[in-house]
Amino acid sequence: MDLTIKNNEAKFLVRLADTSLILGQRLAEMCSNGPFLEEDIALSNISLDLFGRAEEMYKIICDIEGNNFTPDDLVFRRNEREYFNIKLVEQPNEDFAWVIVRQFLHDIYVQEVYTQLLNSENSEVVGLAQKVLKEVRYSYIHSKDWMERLGLGTEESNARVQSAVDHQLKYIEEIFAFDELDKTYLADSDQLRSVWENDVNATLAACNLERKEIMPLTMRDFRDGFHSEHIGHLLSIMQYLPRAYPDAKW
Amino acid sequence: MDKFEKAFNDIIEKDLKVEPRDWMPEKYRKTLIRQVSQHAHSEIIGMQPEGNWLLRAPSLRSKQVLLAKIQDEAGHGLYLYSVAETLGISRQEMNAQLHSGEAKYSSIFNYPTLTWADMGAVGWLVDGSAIVNQVSLQRTSYGPYARGMVRICKEESFHQRQGYEIMVKMAFGTPEQKEMAQDALNRFWEPSLMMFGPHDADSAHSSQSMAWKIKRESNDHLRQRFIDRTVPQAEYLGLTIPDPNIKWNEETGHYDHSPFNWDEFWNVVNGNGPCNQERLDHHKKALSDNTWVREAAAAYAVKTENVVA
Amino acid sequence: MESGDKVWEVFIQKKPGLAFKHVGSCHAYDKKMAIQNARDLYTRRGEGRALWVVPADAIVAVPLDDSEAFFDPGDDKVYRHATFYKTPDGVKYL
Numbered sequence: 001m002d003l004t005i006k007n008n009e010a011k012f013l014v015r016l017a018d019t020s021l022i023l024g025q026r027l028a029e030m031c032s033n034g035p036f037l038e039e040d041i042a043l044s045n046i047s048l049d050l051f052g053r054a055e056e057m058y059k060i061i062c063d064i065e066g067n068n069f070t071p072d073d074l075v076f077r078r079n080e081r082e083y084f085n086i087k088l089v090e091q092p093n094e095d096f097a098w099v100i101v102r103q104f105l106h107d108i109y110v111q112e113v114y115t116q117l118l119n120s121e122n123s124e125v126v127g128l129a130q131k132v133l134k135e136v137r138y139s140y141i142h143s144k145d146w147m148e149r150l151g152l153g154t155e156e157s158n159a160r161v162q163s164a165v166d167h168q169l170k171y172i173e174e175i176f177a178f179d180e181l182d183k184t185y186l187a188d189s190d191q192l193r194s195v196w197e198n199d200v201n202a203t204l205a206a207c208n209l210e211r212k213e214i215m216p217l218t219m220r221d222f223r224d225g226f227h228s229e230h231i232g233h234l235l236s237i238m239q240y241l242p243r244a245y246p247d248a249k250w
Numbered sequence: 251m252d253k254f255e256k257a258f259n260d261i262i263e264k265d266l267k268v269e270p271r272d273w274m275p276e277k278y279r280k281t282l283i284r285q286v287s288q289h290a291h292s293e294i295i296g297m298q299p300e301g302n303w304l305l306r307a308p309s310l311r312s313k314q315v316l317l318a319k320i321q322d323e324a325g326h327g328l329y330l331y332s333v334a335e336t337l338g339i340s341r342q343e344m345n346a347q348l349h350s351g352e353a354k355y356s357s358i359f360n361y362p363t364l365t366w367a368d369m370g371a372v373g374w375l376v377d378g379s380a381i382v383n384q385v386s387l388q389r390t391s392y393g394p395y396a397r398g399m400v401r402i403c404k405e406e407s408f409h410q411r412q413g414y415e416i417m418v419k420m421a422f423g424t425p426e427q428k429e430m431a432q433d434a435l436n437r438f439w440e441p442s443l444m445m446f447g448p449h450d451a452d453s454a455h456s457s458q459s460m461a462w463k464i465k466r467e468s469n470d471h472l473r474q475r476f477i478d479r480t481v482p483q484a485e486y487l488g489l490t491i492p493d494p495n496i497k498w499n500e501e502t503g504h505y506d507h508s509p510f511n512w513d514e515f516w517n518v519v520n521g522n523g524p525c526n527q528e529r530l531d532h533h534k535k536a537l538s539d540n541t542w543v544r545e546a547a548a549a550y551a552v553k554t555e556n557v558v559a
Numbered sequence: 560m561e562s563g564d565k566v567w568e569v570f571i572q573k574k575p576g577l578a579f580k581h582v583g584s585c586h587a588y589d590k591k592m593a594i595q596n597a598r599d600l601y602t603r604r605g606e607g608r609a610l611w612v613v614p615a616d617a618i619v620a621v622p623l624d625d626s627e628a629f630f631d632p633g634d635d636k637v638y639r640h641a642t643f644y645k646t647p648d649g650v651k652y653l
Contacts, residue, residue: 025305028304028305028313028317029305031297031301031304031317031320031321032294032297032298032301032320032324032532032536033536033539034536034540035536035537035540035543035544035547036537036540036544036564036586037294037324037327037328037331038328038585038586038587038592038596038599038600040321040324041321041324041325041328041596041599041600042595042596042599044317044318044320044321044324045321045599045603047317048314048317048318048321051310051313051314051317052314054310055310055314058310071310072309072310075310076308076309095539096540096543141595142595145591145592145595148550149546149547149550149588149589149592150543150546152550152553152554153545153546153547153548153549153550154542154545154546154549156542156545156546157542157543157545157546157549160542237305237306238305238306240306241306241307241308241366242308242309245424245426245427247424248308248423248424248426248427249419249423250308250309250312250366250419271620321603322603325600325603328585328586328600329583329600332566332583332584332585335566335584341564341586342564398583405604544563544564544588545563547563547588547589547592548562548563548564548588549563550588550589551563551588551589552563554589555589555590
């Protein structure tokens, strides 16, 4: 099956859909592993929002591409280099601080992306953006509250969240290396960066966390299907059944 | 008999509800704590065998449904822990009892989930049997427990259907899928029936619990209801119940079945099932790996809300 | 209870105009977390539009021993109920 996405808008949207899906899968890993049950439920809720968002976005993409394939085909039959998520979201759940920092850095970014998509010429995208913004607002409050608790909580929690920040900021630079597609479909890509920078800097400062200088890394762009090694393991688990039984329907 | 005991007896006799601040016999309280905490732990440990397939769910739809279902189980565990808390035991104490082995959870969750069809079998048979039990408990005499059951039954109505839907897809799918479905039924049939507990004659706590209306129907009665409902559902799927003696009995109006393997049941209850150790270790690890998170949350609250730690 | 982990009672308003109803309790370490946990635990199926949480230890109840003294005196004040009064046939809107 040829799952190449050819349309430009679909190529742009699949980055968002994949980002949502992969983060959803990472959060699902936290199920029954949270610090207490209430938090398990909270993370599951956010994970469900992310899967739902990805599915809706894949539907729009399939629609644009002429419905030659389905959302499930896109999820379960593409290989590593055909995935276009930001690398941040494939980073593992080293500890609860990693989960929260990753979520927080993602939520600010996505909140501004979907705000800008309210201006899209595609009414389906606008409809989805309206729904997503409510979900992200909640997720953002949740992750930001936890940034505060962990940053200001104990010495240990501060050290753990600082180390998560230090690591994950490495995967941010590529997000803002906008290409022509981003510039076409985002209302104001420059603003995306400034909104993100302002919020991150203010939050880190308020949470007694440092933003250290990060040397530019050579890791190639997610827009070209480049990843960290984590993606292969994630996909091999996620795609196991449809790959092992290609003729089965589930 | 003092006026409090009389008031309690009146409540039971008139089928009213006992509330947290009412007087109750110490043994009534203890029995309830044992039953409710076991019920709560079952919901929580039950998240693990299903969580085992969450990341491998084969479609976007099944992934979301399964996650929502496991999330409900966490929620139902919480409702039940709250009920137990109204009886004067803290969640921390309940966790400690779970970890020491003093408190039990349903033995069914000590069996491994080996294929995707097990997600079908767990929903269909394990949730199915839990629902029969829980519907009956909606009339239990302890108010918070009864109200919790009403809420839980309402929310769980989709759980069994979700499981049966998977069974339908598998049973009518490829030969490999059908084989997985039959294998799952083979492995989960008898353990699901034993979820109802020992036979009435061998059940240590049953008669007093029935007298206090904590339990409203006996183990054997509920088990038979479940069998009678489930056998035709298996027939629809074209699957064979792994018991050669399953047969409709015109005289009794019920299905007959073979005796169960109670030795295995007790062995698993007593900690020697395939996954007992793994389930408890997983639960302990999630708690202990995150001690620092809870400490941070507590320290933050002290700093920001002027609460006393 | 683990240090810092508090029980909160949860009240939900189903629709604007209705009274808040007690639905159960939840655990949380601080107010914001209590609101979020209550939301995730009790409104996953759209059960409410507004939500209160109250620290469980802030709730004061009538002691069991005094319940007769508190509530029985209300039982014989039938004149507080509308059904106590007779209205002449044919008179409306009372």
